[in-house]
Amino acid sequence: MKPHWLLLTAGMLAQSVSLTAQTAPEAFFKQKPGTDYYLANYSEYEAYLKKLAGESDRMKLVDMGKTAEGRTQWMAIVSSPANLAKLDHYRDIAQKLARAKGVDEKEAQRLSAQGKAIVWIDAGMHATETVTAQGQIQVLHRMLTQSDPETMRMLDDCIILFAQDNPDGMELVANWYMRHADPKAREFATLPVLYQKYIGHDNNRDSYMMAMPETENVNRQLFRTWYPQIIYNQHQTGPEGMVVFVPPFRDPFNFNYDPIVMSQLNEVGFSMHSRLIAEGKAGSGTRSAARYSTWHNGMERSVAYFHNSIGLLTEIIGGPTPAKIPLVPGTQLPRGDEMMPIAPRDWHLQDSLDYQWTLNRAVIDYASRNRERLLFNIWRMGMNSIEKGSRDSWTVTPAKVDRLVNAAPLKVEGKDEYNRPMASGPKKIDPKLYGTLMQPPAERDPRAYVIPADQPDLPTAVTFLNALIKNGVDVERADAPFTAGGKSYAAGSYIVRTAQAYRPHILDMFEPQDHPHDTDYPGGPPKAPYDITGYTLAYQMGVAFDRILAPMPEGFDILSEPLAPPPGRIEGQGDAGWIVSHASNNGFILTNRLLKAGVRPAWVRQATSVNGKAMQPGAIWIPASAQAKSIVAKATSELGIVAQAVAAKPQGEMIALKPVRIGLVDRYGGLITAGWTRWLLERFEFPFEQVFPQRLDAGNLEKDYDVLLFADDALPPEGAWGSDRPSRQPDLNDTPAQYRAMLGKVTDAKTVPAIAAFARNGGSVVAIGSSARFVDLFSTPLKPALTREVDGAAKALDIKNFYIPGAILRARVDNRQPLAFGLPDQVDVFFNQAQSFTPVAGGAGYKSISWFDGRDLLRSGWAVGQEKLAGTIAVADIDVGKGKLFVMAPEVAHRAQAYGTFKFLFNALLYGPSAKP
Secondary structure, eight states: OOOEEEOOOGGGSOTTOOTTOOOOHHHHSSSOTTSTTOOOOHHHHHHHHHHHHHHOSSEEEEEEEEOTTSOEEEEEEEOOHHHHTTHHHHHHHHHHHHHOTTOOHHHHHHHHHHOOEEEEEEEOSSTTOHHHHHHHHHHHHHHHHOOSHHHHHHHHHEEEEEEESOHHHHHHHHHHHTTOSSGGGOOOTTOSSOSSTTTGGGGGSOTTTOOSHHHHHHHHIIIIIIOOSEEEEEEOOOOTTSSEEOSOOOSOBOTTSOHHHHHHHHHHHHHHHHHHHHTTOOOEEOGGGSOOOBOOTTSHHHHTGGGTOEEEEEEEOOOSSOEEEOOOGGGSSOBTTBSSOOOOEEEOHHHHHHHHHHHHHHHHHHHHHTHHHHHHHHHHHHHHHHHHHTSOOOOOOHHHHHHHHHHSOOEEEEEOTTSOEEEESOSOOOTHHIIIIIOOGGGOOOSEEEEOTTOTTHHHHHHHHHHHHTTTOOEEEOSSOEEETTEEEOTTOEEEESOSTTHHHHHHHHSOOBOOOOBSSTTOOBOOOSSOSOOOHHHHTTOOOEEEOSOOOOOOEEEOSOOOOOOOEEESOOSSEEEEOSOOTHHHHHHHHHHHTTOOOEEESSOEEETTEEEOTTEEEEEOOHHHHHHHHHHHHHSOOEEEEESSOOOSOEEEOOOOOEEEEOOTTOOHHHHHHHHHHHHTTOOEEEEOHHHHHHOOGGGTOSEEEEOTTSSOOOGGGOOOOOOOOOOGGGSOGGGGGGOOOOOTTTHHHHHHHHHHTTOEEEEEGGGGGHHHHTTOSEEESSEEEETTEEEEOOTTTOBOEEEEEEEEEOTTSGGGTTOOSEEEEEEESOOOEEEOTTOOSEEEEEEOOSSOOEEEBOOBTGGGGTTOEEEEEEEETTEEEEEESSOTTGGGTOGGGHHHHHHHHHHHHHHOO
16 A cells, blocks of 8 residues: 655645744643643644644655544654655665565665664553643644754654554543543543453554554555665653663563564664663663563564564653652662662653653654664564575474473572572483474475465465455465475465565564463562463464475465455356355354345254265355345455355254344443454454443343353352452542443342343353352353362462463363364464362263363463463363353464454354354
C-alpha cells in the first residue's frame, strides 16, 4: 500500500504566513498540553497536526489507515526541508539496506554514507498512559521551531516518524477525564469500556498477528515502507520510587535475533540514561528495576528485534492529576541499575513531559551521531540472516546447553564471592561434544518451510501467511508441482525461505520457543516472565508445514501483498444439497450465513465418504434451496470452501442446527479476553450480544439466551483458583446513562445460582480458562486436578510444583464427539496457569473431549511440573439438568491467534442449543 501524503504546504496558505512561525500548543488548545488537570483529545490533536503541517517545511503528514472505530491514524514525518524533498530516495535506501538482498558490502557502505537514519517515535498505545500522547504535542512543536545547532544536526541526519498508536483510546480517555467541570473530580480509572475497541491493553500484544487495524497500520510503516533502524515505543508507569524505566532489559534474551541488535539497544539505552543524568533528571532505572525482558515477539518494541531494528521501551510516571513520588528505601542507594536516585517529591505532568523531551532528544541524538553505523548494521544483520539461511546452521537453545551440562555434570561446592553456586570437578568438557550435542545434522535450522496446498484448512494457513507478509516476510507460491526435501508438493503450495533479512521473525513463528528455566537462584521458584513464554504461531493456528533442511529449488513467485483464500469450488453433480467438510474454520461463516437466512444445516455424526472423498464426523449437510445455493456459491468463491454436491441426503444420524442467541459475558470497564472473543465472533459472523452482571443476576436468562459464553477471567477466580480481583467502578450517579446497565460484578453468591438455573433449564454455558471454575460451583462430576489439600480445603499447586505461564502443550482429542468435530486427533493448545480436570469418585454425566496424554507435553515455551497434567481432562462436555456446561482449560481462542482450537468454542456455541431436548 502506497502511503497517502497529506501535503499541507506553504503554497496552500496566504503568502504572509512564515514557514517557521508554527502555532504554539498554548495558542491552539483550550489549555497548554502538560497543564495539570488537562488532557487534549485526539480530535484536537489531529487538527493541530494539520495546522502544523500547513505552517512548517520540516513536516509532512501520512495517513496510515483507519482505526477500529474509523478514525484516521496519522504519522508526522519530521526532518530538514532538503530531506523531505527527497523522501522517496531515502526510503528506498532504508529499504535496500534493511532487506539486504542483492546488496554487497561495498554497496551497503555507499548507501549508508548517503542515507538518513530513520527513527520511529510513537505515543498513546495504552491510552490511560497519558504522558506519551500529551508530550508528543510539545516534542513536535519544539522539533519544528528550534534552530539550535543540535536540532539542525538532528534534522539533517535523521528522518523522524512521529505516530499515534491508538487514536480511539486518546479520544476516549481525554473525554472521560475532562467530563467533570471540577478539575479535582477528574479521573480515568473508571473508564466504562476498553481503550481500544476490542482489546484494550493487549493492543501491545498483537504485533506478529495484526488482528487489529491499528497494528497492521503501524507494521506497514515499520516493515514494509520505512524500515526504521530505531523503534521507540513510549509507555508508563515507572518503577515505584523512581521516575522512568529505560533499557537495557533483564534476561532472558530471545536466541533467534541477531546479537548486534542487543548490543546497540544497550548503547542507546545508556545514552538515554546519560542524557537524563547530565541534565540533573534523577530517577531512571534499568534492567533489574523492572521485569521487562526481550523474549516475547508480540509487542511493538520487541517485534522490532526480530526485524533487526533497535526496539526501545520506556515506562514513565505521571499524569494530568498531580501526584507524589513515594519514599521507597530500596531505591535510595545508587547502584548500577539506578545510577541517580530521586528523593520523594511532588510530581506534575509537565515534569514527565520534560523527561520525555530529554529521552526523545537522546534517541534522536544517538541516531544522528551513529547514522552511518545504524544504516550499515541493519544491512549487516539482514545479510547475516541471508547467509545463515543459505547454509547449514544451528540455533543454540537452552535444551541443547542442558545436554552439555548433563553430559559432563559439575559438582557444586560452596559459593563464590558473588554468592553464586561454585562448581568444582571437571574443568573442561570434551570439545567433540559441541558438534555431537549442539549441532546434530537432523537439528539444522531449516532452509525453508513449505506449507502444502492440500492441508485440511487452507484458508487458515493463508491467514497465517498473511501475518508473515504483513510483517515484511517474503512468501512464495508455486504455480506447478515441485519436489523439496525428498517430498512432492502440489501446485499452489507456499514456500517461506529463511535466507532473507527477517529470518529471526520467521524462525520465531515456525519453531518452538525454548524458554530458559528462569529462577533467582538454583532451586528457587520460577521468575514470572514478561507476558508469555510460548506462542509459536504456526502451532497455535494448526498450520501443517514441513521443515526443509536442504537447498530449495528456485523460480517461485514472490507474493508482495496479503492473500485472499484460494477460491473454493463445487464438486459433483447432485441436486439434493451439498456436504462441506468440518475441517475449515470458514465453514462456521458459511453455517452462520445459512442460519441467518433461515436455512437449517446439520452435522453428520459419523464419518462418511462423499464423491469419493472421505470426511470425518461432523460434515456439514446443506439441503438444497434457492437461498442455500446462492450462499454456498458465494462461500466457495470468497471463503475457499469446497462443497460436494450430492444426489441424496446422507444416511445416518444428524445433529440439526438452529439459530442461537449468544450472550458474551463482559463487565464494566471491559474484559480484554471478552474483547478478543467479541472480535472473533464478529469475524466468523456469530450472532451475539454482550451481557453484564446486572442482567445475569436478574435470572430468567433462557428468555434471552441459548448460550452464555465466559471467556478466561469472566468468572472472577476464588478459592483453589486464585484470589478475587477488585474492580473499579464509579458511583451510579456519576455514570452516564448508557453505561449504567454495565455496572455490577459477577459473584458466587448471586450470579452463579442464576447461571446454574439457566443451565438446568436447557441453556449452554461455555467456560474457558479460569472461568471453568463452574465445575466446582455446579457440583459437576469433575473437579480441579492441579490442587493440594491445605487445612481440609483444595488449594492450587504452588509455582515451584506447577508453573506454565503461557505455553503451548500437546493434547489428545476425541474428534468423534460434536464438541471436537473437525479437529485432528492431536492438537496444540495454549495453556496459561489454568486448571485441568479429573473425575470425582463415581462421577457420571460427562464426556472427556480432550485430555493430556503422557508426561512430556510441552511444545513451545516453559512448563514446570507438566507431568502433573498427565491423564487429566483439558476439555469436557458436562450434562447439567437439561442443559450443558462446556469447560475448556486451554485458552482455545487465545488473543485471536489459536485458530487450531477455535473449533472447540465454535462447536460448543452451535451444538449446545442443538442438543437441547
